[in-house]
Amino acid sequence: MLQRVSKIEFLWVFLSFSFLGFLKYVYCFGTWRVGIVRCATIEEIEAEKSSIEKDAKARMEKTIEAVRTNFNSIRTGxxxxxxxxxxxxxxxxxxxxxxxxxxxxxxxxxxxxxxxxxxxxxxxxxxxxxxxxxxxxxxxxxxxxxxxLPQLTTERRKELSKVVAKQAEQGKVAVRNVRRDALKAYEKLEKEKKLSEDNVKDLSSDLQKLTDEYVKKIDSLYKQKEKVSLVKKTSPFVFFFAQRKTSPLFLPFSFASNLT
CATH class of the missing domain: 3.30.1360.40 (Gyrase A; domain 2)
Known part of the structure; x- marks a missing residue:
């Protein structure tokens, strides 16, 4: 009797472990391996996603700082x-x-x-x-x-403008490279069956929005540098007549024509 119970218990334990092992295989979408297969928990997967997102944002932020530093180092007026x-x-x-x-x-x-x-x-x-x-x-x-600092000539301003434009473009390329690296990391998680195809599409969309945001920041820095530092300032007096397309010599006639 004792021997019979022992066999039943052994069979129950064997079947239980076999069933649990099958569930683990199905859950992990794994391959046949020798030894214990450990599945990543939801918390671990979320931590990996969060790490990729934080790393991408930090690298893009460093790119913005590098572009700003490069712009500041360019000699202006x-x-x-x-x-x-x-x-x-x-x-x-x-x-x-x-x-x-x-x-x-x-x-x-x-x-x-x-x-x-x-x-x-x-x-x-x-x-x-x-x-x-x-x-x-x-x-x-x-x-x-x-x-x-010598007075900036028109030719020198044009040269500096090209340098600024080139540095802005290099910054954008760096930001897009960060996006590419992050996307590869997401695709790796997909291959490991930790993320679904839909998950990767959603994350890729969020990543593109982040990329667009930092590209716009670079555009903003570029326009500010062009406007404030590289464009030769025009006297408000000259600008007034340029806008009115009127010579100062004909100012009375201009006002008279506006009154009629």
Missing amino acids: RANPVMLDKVEVEYYGTPVSLKSIAQIITPDSSSLLIQSYDKSSLKAMEKAVVNSDLGMTPNNDGEVIRLS
Whole structure:
């Protein structure tokens, strides 16, 4: 009797584990493997999705900051210390950023003053500025370096405008590359049967909206840079007559014609 009960119990346990194993196979949509197959929980899948979304947004945000920094470093009509952000100096055999070894101030709107923490590096700083594409001639008096911003010519403005447009386009490409990487990560989850095809379509749609949002931010930065910094300002007096298509010499006649 004891032996018979033992066999029944053994058979019950065997069938129970076999049935649970079958359920696990169906739930995981897995393949035949040797050993224990562990299914990802809903919480783990959601965590993976959230991680992909956060990573994509963080990378796009860094791209925006990089575009903004690049725009600020482009020389425009007004002196700004950020113009020297990309200038690197050969300091004791190692290239370092100029701003890390010197204080940069703006005495007025058309000049910059470089005060080195180590005066022995002034020559290297002077050379770095000359080799940059800033178009400024440094004046090194042995104590500080003075930089005067020459008036921007129409030709130079056009060149800078092209540089800004190129950097804006590079930023957009970087944002779209982030979208591509995130989409690949979602497709990987789909192959692992953690996401359905519909899930991936919805997530792809959300990702496209996020991409469009950051592309618009880059467009906004580009337009602002073009409008504020690169477009030569016109005198309000001249602009008034340009809008009216009237010469100042014929102003009385213009007013008279408006009164009739």
